[in-house]
Amino acid sequence: MAASSASLSGASASDLLRSSTSGFNGVPLRTLGKGKLVLKRRDFTVAAKLRKVKKHEYPWPANPDPNVKGGVLSHLSLFKPLKEKPKPVTLDFEKPLVDLQKKIIDVQKMANETGLDFSDQILSLENKYQQALKDLYTHLTPIQRVNIARHPNRPTFLDHVFNITEKFVELHGDRAGYDDPAIVTGLGTIDGRSYMFIGHQKGRNTKENIQRNFGMPTPHGYRKALRLMEYADHHGFPIVTFIDTPGAYADLKSEELGQGEAIAHNLRSMFGLKVPVISIVIGEGGSGGALAIGCANKLLMLENAVFYVASPEACAAILWKTAKASPKAAEKLKITATELCKLQIADGVIPEPLGGAHADPEWTSQQIKKAIKETMDELTKMNTEELLKHRMLKFRKIGGFQEGIPIDPKRKANMKKRDLSIAKIPDAELEVEVEKLKQQVLEAKESSPVPPKLDLDEMLKQLAREVGLEYSEAVKATGLTDSLLKLREEVSKANADSQIVDPLLKDKIEKLRVEFEQQLRAAPNYGRLQNKFKYLSELCKVKLLSDANKDNQAVTFKQELEKKVDNALSDPKIRETFEALKAEIKGAGASSASDLDDELKKKIVGFMIELKEVKEVKEVIENQIESLVNSSDDIKSKILQLKLELPKAGETPDSESNNRIGDFIFKKSSKIIMAILLRDMFW
Known part of the structure; x- marks a missing residue:
């Protein structure tokens, strides 16, 4: 130019x-x-x-090399395999398994060093290890599943996505100036079908955790997720979300940017998506931070995943004022996959290998892929209206309770008294016992003034229970159980109303009795019932005889006692003293022995000691004392001391013995002894 x-x-x-x-x-x-x-x-x-540059076929090459290091997806993504293998992490409850592993390694090392054959021992230890592993992971407690869900080596969202998709392109940004790394979104294909994948992304080491904010999204992340959901809804891509977060990030900046509004907006918008939505909990799902991408048609959970409104530690700190109560809180919160399926919050459980998902990530990913395909096949059969209604009803029924429907309690309390196990007595033995009791009663009637101790009442009770059981069995055999129960209800109702028994009810009772008597002979236990009823009747007769014998013995005993008192008072002088003492007691106007003054009490004791037949009177007193003071060991011991003092005094005791006996009577047990003495006097 x-x-x-x-x-x-x-x-x-x-x-x-x-x-x-x-x-x-x-x-x-x-x-x-x-x-x-x-x-x-x-x-x-x-x-x-x-300069010459390498040409890229964006976003995917036409023919990618499947043998490229790290796989095609990792090669084309910033999410690369870790250069160093993560260090193994042992949870507290896994320590017994580690000890077994060490033993196996030690035995193998010994076999290599010595050249000896320890194959049997190694095989035995390996079998023991596998059995212990199976027992441990099939009986995990809720807090143990929480620890597995938080395991540092547990596969993340992108690990699973790269294992189950043939192609995956990550999409960034919320179109408001920020790209939250804690939520990853992108398009991927499974068996040639395109899906929109959205999930929480945790780090695999400390550096990645800091970069990903430990899987806790900010409002930008939820707005990015919502943008891609609307994108998928517009283009007709089914949505698969992966939940793995302790909760939404709750710092001051996130609150200023509208954390609550972002979550609420997602909740509202997800119910209007016209494409199938599946949510899979692969780790821990914490509160609203998980629910913001979890309003799906189907909620699936890995076997050791947890889904909660508050972490066990936070719940324990609130309710029990200490985080050490987290095992109890984890159990009460019902946060495991099995419990949530029972509550109809989760719709399915995806199995994990023994040892957790980190033991075999590839196998776990394939189980997730299988679950996605099966669930999508079910949801794609629904039209748009059915899909929206299905999603609405899933959440509408959560926590629902309808009154009026009887529900069995989890802990049942049996309010009925436990039936006593009655050992049935053989007929031959029963006959022998009845005859023995008869003989004892007859012998007691003829000779013994004191009735013998018989097991008659106990035998009657047991035999009556057996007869009742035989009647119940006969009623069942005749098929009259329902009729009897119905009639019992009518009778009890009539008794409760305090009404005169209806003649119709009497007719029903009589008809049922006649019908039962007609069918009773056909009952298989009729013979046993007849024998036991006969023995019961005989025992009742024996009981009546025994009671009559007791009455006669009581009259005889009273007559003998009066005779002894009359003999003791046959001396005119003693009779005169007795009558004077009796008149003095009546003149005192005392209602009981305790109301008498000490002077009169001493006169009574002196009179008793002067009796000629002191031994016979003493026996009467002892018998009466034993019957009245049988419940007190202290009084028994005092009466025994009195028995010892009276023989020592003799018929004419000196003043020292008289004072000692009187002092013992009135200072230690005056009330009881005086009552007995007065009663004997005025029999």
């Missing part, structure tokens, strides 16, 4: 001041003709250096 300029020489000032209507740049053309024109040239060039 060339440029030129003109310079003027030899022009006067007057010439320059002339009109320049026909000039050039204020210079008259006449002057231009006189002047000398000099032209200067300058060259200007622009150069660019081009």
